[in-house]
Amino acid sequence: xxxxxFLIQVKDLKKYFYKEGLFSKDKRPIRAVxxxxxxxxxxxxxxxxxxxxxxxxxxxxxxxxxxEPTSGQIFFKxxxxxxxxxxxxRNLRPHMQxxxxxxxxxxxxxxxxxxxxxxxxxxxxxxxxKEKSRRVSELLEKVGLHHQDAERYPHEFSGGxxxxxxxxRAISLNPGLIVADEPVSALDVSIQAQILNLLMDLxxxxxxxxxxxxxxxxxxxxxxxxxxxxxxxxxxxxxxxxDLFKRPLHPYTQVLLKAIPKLEPSxxxxxxxxxxxxxxxPSDQGCLFQPRCPHSREKCQTEDPLLLDEGEDHFVACHFVx
Amino acid sequence: xxxxxxxxxxxxxxxxxxxxxxTEEGVIQAVENVSFExxxxxxxxxxxxxxxxxxxxxxxxxxxxxxxxxxxxxxxxxxxxxxxxxxxxxxxxxVRGNDISMIFQEPMTSLNPVFTIGDQIMEAIILHQGSDKTxxxxxxxxxxxxxxxxxxxxxxxxYPHQLSGGxxxxxxxxxxxxxQPKLLIADEPTTALDVTIQAQVLGLLxxxxxxxxxxxxxxxxxxGVVAEIADRVAVxxxxxxxxxxxxxxxxxxxxxxxxxxxxxxxxxxxxxxDRLNAIPGQVPDPMDLPVGCKFHPRxxxxxxECKKEEPPLFQVNGDHFSRCIRWKECC
Numbered sequence: 001x002x003x004x005x006f007l008i009q010v011k012d013l014k015k016y017f018y019k020e021g022l023f024s025k026d027k028r029p030i031r032a033v034x035x036x037x038x039x040x041x042x043x044x045x046x047x048x049x050x051x052x053x054x055x056x057x058x059x060x061x062x063x064x065x066x067x068e069p070t071s072g073q074i075f076f077k078x079x080x081x082x083x084x085x086x087x088x089x090r091n092l093r094p095h096m097q098x099x100x101x102x103x104x105x106x107x108x109x110x111x112x113x114x115x116x117x118x119x120x121x122x123x124x125x126x127x128x129x130k131e132k133s134r135r136v137s138e139l140l141e142k143v144g145l146h147h148q149d150a151e152r153y154p155h156e157f158s159g160g161x162x163x164x165x166x167x168x169r170a171i172s173l174n175p176g177l178i179v180a181d182e183p184v185s186a187l188d189v190s191i192q193a194q195i196l197n198l199l200m201d202l203x204x205x206x207x208x209x210x211x212x213x214x215x216x217x218x219x220x221x222x223x224x225x226x227x228x229x230x231x232x233x234x235x236x237x238x239x240x241x242x243d244l245f246k247r248p249l250h251p252y253t254q255v256l257l258k259a260i261p262k263l264e265p266s267x268x269x270x271x272x273x274x275x276x277x278x279x280x281x282p283s284d285q286g287c288l289f290q291p292r293c294p295h296s297r298e299k300c301q302t303e304d305p306l307l308l309d310e311g312e313d314h315f316v317a318c319h320f321v322x
Numbered sequence: 323x324x325x326x327x328x329x330x331x332x333x334x335x336x337x338x339x340x341x342x343x344x345t346e347e348g349v350i351q352a353v354e355n356v357s358f359e360x361x362x363x364x365x366x367x368x369x370x371x372x373x374x375x376x377x378x379x380x381x382x383x384x385x386x387x388x389x390x391x392x393x394x395x396x397x398x399x400x401x402x403x404x405x406x407x408x409x410x411x412x413x414x415x416x417v418r419g420n421d422i423s424m425i426f427q428e429p430m431t432s433l434n435p436v437f438t439i440g441d442q443i444m445e446a447i448i449l450h451q452g453s454d455k456t457x458x459x460x461x462x463x464x465x466x467x468x469x470x471x472x473x474x475x476x477x478x479x480x481y482p483h484q485l486s487g488g489x490x491x492x493x494x495x496x497x498x499x500x501x502q503p504k505l506l507i508a509d510e511p512t513t514a515l516d517v518t519i520q521a522q523v524l525g526l527l528x529x530x531x532x533x534x535x536x537x538x539x540x541x542x543x544x545x546g547v548v549a550e551i552a553d554r555v556a557v558x559x560x561x562x563x564x565x566x567x568x569x570x571x572x573x574x575x576x577x578x579x580x581x582x583x584x585x586x587x588x589x590x591x592x593x594x595x596d597r598l599n600a601i602p603g604q605v606p607d608p609m610d611l612p613v614g615c616k617f618h619p620r621x622x623x624x625x626x627e628c629k630k631e632e633p634p635l636f637q638v639n640g641d642h643f644s645r646c647i648r649w650k651e652c653c
Contacts, residue, residue, distance in 0.1 A: 051516035158604055188371035189543060193587035193600035200597065215517065222589035222598070245591055259521035261546025263585060265569045 006075070007176055007209045008063070009039040013072035015055075015062050032058040034233035035072075037307070040226075042176070045203065045210040047224030047241070049217055049256075054230040056213045057101075060179045063211065064096050065089060076177070094124055094173035101182035103162035107154040113140070114150035117168045124173060139168040143198060160191035164198065171202060179211045184219065196223060217260055221245060226313075229253050232288045235307055239314035249316040251293050287319065295320040331403070332359035333537050334383070334505055339397030341378055344390060348609040352378045354561040355396070360505065365531060365538040367552035367569075369545060369584075373605055375561040376541045380507045383539075384418050385411075402504060420450040423498035427510035429490035433482040439466075439493040440478035443500050450501045465496040469526060488519035495527065502534060509541045524551050545584055549573055554641075557581045560606055560616035563635065567642030575653075577644040579623045582653035615646070623648045 013036050016029035033055045040046045048056045061067040063074055065081065074081050081092060100106035107116055118136045121127040127135050137147035143164040154162055163183060170178055183199065184192040200223060202208060214220045220227055221241050228238040229250065237250040248254045287293070290300040299319045307317040341353040353375040360366045368376045381387050383399060383406070399406040401422065409417070418424075426432040434442055443465060444458040453461065459478070466474035469492040482490055491511060498506055508527065512520035528551045531538050540552055548555050548569070555572055557565040557580065565578040576582050586599035603620040606612055612619055618628040627647060635643040646652060 160604060189587045190371060190583055190601040191604065193598040197597045197600055218589045218591060221591060255518055259518045261544065261550045263546055263549050263588065265549050265573050
C-alpha cells in the first residue's frame with residue numbers, strides 16, 4: 001500500500017503507567033495501551049470502540065502526544081512524530097486536533113468563547129485582532145452557533161452548545177486529523193444526533209480525517225468507515241464497518257454486538273452470557289479475554305493471539321478463529 | 323408480562339402529580355400533572371432526556387425529594403390501596419426498603435463505603451423483618467447468590483470499593499430486594515455500566531422480577547433499554563407525560579412527535595450512513611417554558627394552535643395515550 005495514501009500510521013503503540021512509590025509491592029505497570037497498530041487514510045473515519053478501561057482514550061491522547069507514549073511509532077504524513085523535538089511538534093499541532101468528551105470540563109470557564117476558539121489562531125500567529133474575530137465568527141456559524149456567542153462565557157451554554165464550541169476550536173486551524181474522544185457521550189440523545197450530523201457535515205466540507213473514539217457501537221457504526229475494537233489495551237478486531245457488523249469474528253465483538261439494546265420490544269432474545277466479570281492482571285502469556293470467553297481452550301491460556309488478516313481487510317486476534 | 327384485564331387493580335396509582343422547586347432564581351415546574359399506573363408484576367419504563375422530571379417523579383414516590391426547596395404542590399399517590407401522600411414519616415419509613423425499594427445510577431455513591439455490603443443488606447432485613455443477625459446473614463448470602471455474585475459467602479464481607487461497577491450494582495439490587503418489595507424503582511440502573519454488563523444486569527432484573535412477581539418502575543433515558551425489558555412506557559418531556567401505553571403499541575406505531583424524534587435520533591445498525599433525523603433546538607429552560615405545548619418550538623408537526631394551549635392526553639387506542647393535537651397524523 002502506498003505510504004502517501006495514509007494520513008496516519010500507528011505501529012506497535014504502547015503506553016504503560018508505572019506505579020510510583022518506594023513501598024509499592026506490585027512493580028508491574030498498567031498496560032493501558034499494549035502494542036496497537038492501525039492506519040487511517042486521508043478522508044477516512046476510523047472508529048475506535050471498546051468498554052471502559054480498554055485503553056481507547058489513552059490511545060487517542062497518545063497519538064497526539066497529549067500523553068507521551070512509552071514506545072512505538074506514529075507516522076503522520078510519513079514522519080514519525082515521536083522523533084520530533086518540541087519545536088517541530090509544536091508546528092505540527094495545527095494539523096492534528098482533539099475534541100474532548102466532557103463539554104463541562106474542556107472549556108476554560110474564565111475565557112470568553114472568542115478567546116477559546118481563537119486561541120489557536122493567536123498562538124500559531126495565523127490571525128489576530130479583527131481578522132481573528134472575523135474567523136471566529138465564521139467558525140461559530142459553521143458549527144451552528146451565532147457570531148454574538150463569541151462574547152459569552154461557557155457557563156451560559158448548554159452541553160450540546162459547549163460541544164459545538166469545542167468543535168469550532170478543533171477546526172479553527174484547519175487540521176487534517178481530528179481525534180474525537182467520546183464527543184457525544186455526555187449529551188442527551190436528541191442533541192447527540194445533532195452533533196453527529198455536524199461532525200459528518202464538517203467532514204464532508206473540510207475533508208477531515210477522524211479517529212472517532214466511543215463505547216457506543218451504534219454511533220461508531222454510523223459515522224465510521226472502518227472500526228477497530230479494543231480490549232484491555234489490545235486491538236482484537238478491525239474491519240470495515242459493514243463487515244464488522246455482518247461478520248463479527250472475535251467472541252468479544254460478538255458479545256458486544258448482542259449486548260446493544262435494540263429498538264424493538266424484546267422477545268426472548270438470545271444473549272450470550274459472559275462468564276463473570278474479570279479484571280485481568282497484566283499477564284505476559286495468553287489471551288486476556290480468555291477468562292470470559294465461551295470458546296476458550298488450552299492454547300488461549302498460553303499464547304497471546306496475533307492480529308491476523310482473515311481476508312478482505314478484516315483483522316482478528318483470536319486462536320479460535322484462525 | 324402483559325396487563326391482564328381492566329379488573330386488575332393497579333399496585334401504584336399516581337394522579338395529577340405536580341412537583342415544583344422554589345429557588346431564588348424562580349420556580350421550576352419539575353413535574354406537572356403526571357398520572358400513571360403500575361400494575362402488579364409489570365415493568366413500567368419512564369423515559370426521557372435530562373431535566374424531563376423522571377428522576378424527581380421516582381424520588382417523590384418514596385418522599386426522597388428535598389422539601390424545601392421542592393414541594394409536592396398537587397396530586398395523589400396510592401400504593402396497594404393505601405394513600406402514600408397522607409402517611410406520617412414514621413409510616414413512610416416502614417414502606418421504604420420494605421414495600422417499595424429503590425436502586426440508583428451510581429452504585430459507588432449509593433452504597434455506604436465504610437460498611438460491608440453484607441452489613442448494608444442485613445440492615446434492611448433486620449430493620450424490616452425483625453430477623454436476628456444469623457438469620458439475616460443467611461438471607462443476605464442467598465440474595466447475593468440470587469444476583470449471581472460469585473462466592474457470596476465471601477463477597478458478603480467485601481466493601482463496595484473492592485467490587486467492580488457491575489458487581490456493585492448487583493449488590494445494590496440484592497439490597498433492594500432483600501425484603502421482597504412489591505415495587506422496585508430503578509433510576510438509571512445501568513447507565514453507568516458497560517454495555518455487556520448492562521445486558522447482564524437488565525437480564526437479571528427481568529428474571530428476578532418475573533420470579534418474584536414484583537413490579538418495576540424503570541427510569542432511563544435509553545429507549546433501547548426500555549424496549550429490552552419494559553411492558554409499558556411513559557415518555558416524559560419538560561415535566562409532562564407526552565406518550566403513554568404498552569410497549570408494542572408505542573414501538574410499533576408511536577403517536578407523538580417527541581417520541582418519534584427520540585427514536586430517530588438513535589442510529590440504527592441496519593441504516594445507511596445518512597444524516598440522522600435529529601430534533602432541532604434544545605430542551606427548554608425549566609424556568610422559562612414555552613406557552614402552549616412545551617415541545618412546539620422543536621416540533622415538525624407544529625401549527626398555530628400548538629402555541630396557545632397545552633394539549634391534554636388524547637386517547638389513541640385502549641390504554642395508549644398521546645399529548646398531541648395532531649396525534650392522528652403522527653408519525
